[in-house]
Every structure is written in C-alpha cells, then in structure tokens.
Amino acid sequence: MIEVSKLSKHFSEHLAVNNLSFTIQPGEVIGFLGPNGAGKSTTMKMLTGFLAPSAGSVKIHGFDIAKQRISAQRVLGYLPEGAPCYGEMTVLDFLLFIGKVRGYHGKELQERVKRVIDLLELGRVIGQSIDTLSKGFNRRVGLAQAVMHEPKVLILDEPTDGLDPNQKHQVRQLIKALAKDRIVIISTHILEEVSALCTRVLLIAHGELIVDETPHQLSQRSKYHQAVTLYSEDALDQAALKALPGVQSLEENSRDGSLTLIPEPGAVLFPVVNALIQQRGWQVQEVAVESGRLDEVFRRLTRGESA
Numbered sequence: 001m002i003e004v005s006k007l008s009k010h011f012s013e014h015l016a017v018n019n020l021s022f023t024i025q026p027g028e029v030i031g032f033l034g035p036n037g038a039g040k041s042t043t044m045k046m047l048t049g050f051l052a053p054s055a056g057s058v059k060i061h062g063f064d065i066a067k068q069r070i071s072a073q074r075v076l077g078y079l080p081e082g083a084p085c086y087g088e089m090t091v092l093d094f095l096l097f098i099g100k101v102r103g104y105h106g107k108e109l110q111e112r113v114k115r116v117i118d119l120l121e122l123g124r125v126i127g128q129s130i131d132t133l134s135k136g137f138n139r140r141v142g143l144a145q146a147v148m149h150e151p152k153v154l155i156l157d158e159p160t161d162g163l164d165p166n167q168k169h170q171v172r173q174l175i176k177a178l179a180k181d182r183i184v185i186i187s188t189h190i191l192e193e194v195s196a197l198c199t200r201v202l203l204i205a206h207g208e209l210i211v212d213e214t215p216h217q218l219s220q221r222s223k224y225h226q227a228v229t230l231y232s233e234d235a236l237d238q239a240a241l242k243a244l245p246g247v248q249s250l251e252e253n254s255r256d257g258s259l260t261l262i263p264e265p266g267a268v269l270f271p272v273v274n275a276l277i278q279q280r281g282w283q284v285q286e287v288a289v290e291s292g293r294l295d296e297v298f299r300r301l302t303r304g305e306s307a
C-alpha cells in the first residue's frame with residue numbers, strides 16, 4: 001500500500017506540488033495525469049525518494065520514504081522520464097551493473113538478469129550499447145532495470161513516450177502482465193493509455209489533486225457520454241434529429257460528413273434515434289454510441305472549468 005499525506009514541494013517561491021493526499025492498494029494501476037508542468041514528475045520523484053518533500057509524508061508498504069529510504073526503495077521499481085543513463089554500456093553490462101547495485105551476485109545475479117532479458121525480449125540487443133538502441137528498446141531496458149528485483153510497487157514516468165504504435169502496444173501488454181498483485185503508477189499524457197491500462201485516475205493541475213476516480217467515471221463526465229454518431233451517404237433531416245427527446249445539440253463532422261447528437265445529461269439517445277431511422281427508412285451505414293471522450297474532459301478540467 002502507498003500512503004501519501006499532505007505532500008508539498010516548493011522550488012524557491014514556486015509551489016510545484018500542493019498538499020497531495022491519497023492511498024493506493026495492491027492491484028491498482030494508477031494513471032497519473034496532468035498538463036505540462038502540473039507536478040507529475042516532481043510527485044513521482046518524491047514517491048521514490050529521489051527528491052525530498054517540503055512538507056508531508058510518503059509511506060511505501062509501511063516504510064517512510066524519508067526515514068526508511070533503503071527499505072522503501074527495496075520494494076520500489078522506478079522508470080524515470082527519458083532514457084537510462086550509462087549510454088556507453090552494453091545492455092548486458094548495464095543490467096549486470098544494476099543487479100549488483102541491487103545487491104545480487106553469483107548465480108542469483110545471472111538468473112535475475114536472464115529473467116528480465118527474457119521478459120522484455122532484449123535477447124537480440126544485449127551486446128549493443130544503450131546509446132545505439134531504438135527508443136522502444138531503450139524503454140524496454142529502462143523497464144528491465146525497474147523490475148529486476150520484482151518490486152511490489154512500480155512507478156513509471158511516461159513509459160511509452162516517443163514509441164511507435166506497435167512498441168506502445170508491446171509496452172502496455174507488458175505493464176498489464178506486470179500489474180498483477182502490484183501497485184503500478186503511470187504518468188502519461190496519452191489518454192488512450194489510461195483507458196487501456198488504468199483502474200484509477202489521479203488528475204493533477206497546478207500541483208493539486210483535482211480528480212480521483214475510475215476512467216469510466218471520468219469518461220461519464222464527457223458531454224459525448226452516450227452521444228450517438230450517424231454515418232450516412234444520404235442527407236438526414238437534421239431538424240427531426242434535433243427535435244428528438246433528450247437531444248441537447250447536434251454537431252456536423254466536416255471531416256467525414258457524419259452527425260453527432262449530444263444528449264442532455266442522463267439521457268439515452270440510441271433507442272429514439274434508431275426508431276427515427278426505421279420510421280424514415282434512412283440508409284445509415286453506421287450508428288455509433290460513445291462512452292465519452294477523455295481528451296475533452298481532461299481539457300475542461302485542467303483549464304479550471306467544471307465537467
């Protein structure tokens with residue numbers, strides 16, 4: 001379990017993190033979200049003991065990160081933002097080095113390094129220097145060092161940043177596999193990652209926690225929650241669609257000519273839209289019901305509007 005209590009960080013006059021409190025249980029995958037400069041990396045550095053807080057406390061499985069740092073760090077795996085250092089080392093030497101720093105030697109060191117090489121599928125690059133790796137492999141090496149000691153808590157700062165879609169998919173699958181029975185905290189700007197991976201969202205803006213809920217609850221705040229989009233080659237009677245009960249507004253999507261009906265809060269539009277299509281005999285290629293758009297909720301919440 002992670003217990004964060006009244007955590008703050010000042011950089012001279014600037015308050016980067018302001019009075020954060022939350023607890024996280026094993027099995028939870030937390031999406032730590034916020035716009036640039038919101039305080040995500042600063043918070044992660046305080047959670048992992050790399051930065052001392054100005055106020056407040058962090059306990060990792062009962063260990064206070066300020067007072068029992070070594071014990072807390074034994075149960076922590078951390079993937080910092082960006083690439084691993086030691087660019088001139090080969091992947092194998094880097095992993096052996098990390099293993100030794102973690103206190104392993106002999107057979108156990110060899111076995112642990114082999115396990116992460118297999119887990120992260122690093123076999124074909126072990127002799128390559130870290131500087132020459134593609135971004136995807138770089139991230140995988142970063143993850144390999146973070147999980148070598150099988151930590152109960154994994155803190156990953158933008159784990160898929162800069163990866164291509166295939167690599168993103170691979171790293172997400174890996175995080176899913178690692179997440180079982182652990183606590184995983186992921187800082188990300190990529191909202192599809194939150195839907196794909198996270199069980200809970202902590203959204204911060206200006207260093208303050210503004211939302212703590214599930215991705216599903218967050219998407220329910222979207223004005224597009226339960227919105228219905230119609231794709232049709234025929235021109236549809238927009239006035240009739242707008243007049244349907246529960247319709248708040250209608251948007252024309254110029255990119256593909258589709259129409260999106262936005263519901264009034266709590267309204268379910270699909271049955272009435274479907275009935276109108278049947279009644280009019282319209283040729284509609286597709287009727288799509290949305291669960292909500294996280295990007296729109298994110299924008300509204302982090303600009304200080306209520307959602």
Ligand SMILES: Nc1ncnc2c1ncn2[C@@H]1O[C@H](COP(=O)(O)OP(=O)(O)OP(=O)(O)O)[C@@H](O)[C@H]1O
Pocket residue numbers: 011014016034035036037038039040041042043
């Ligand atoms: N070492 C530092 N000295 C002074 N100010 C800092 C320092 N580190 C961070 N800050 C400031 O603290 C604020 C929060 O920065 P932080 O890196 O935590 O944001 P972030 O949410 O991780 O942003 P991004 O999404 O851009 O990575 C920013 O205003 C940043 O400029």
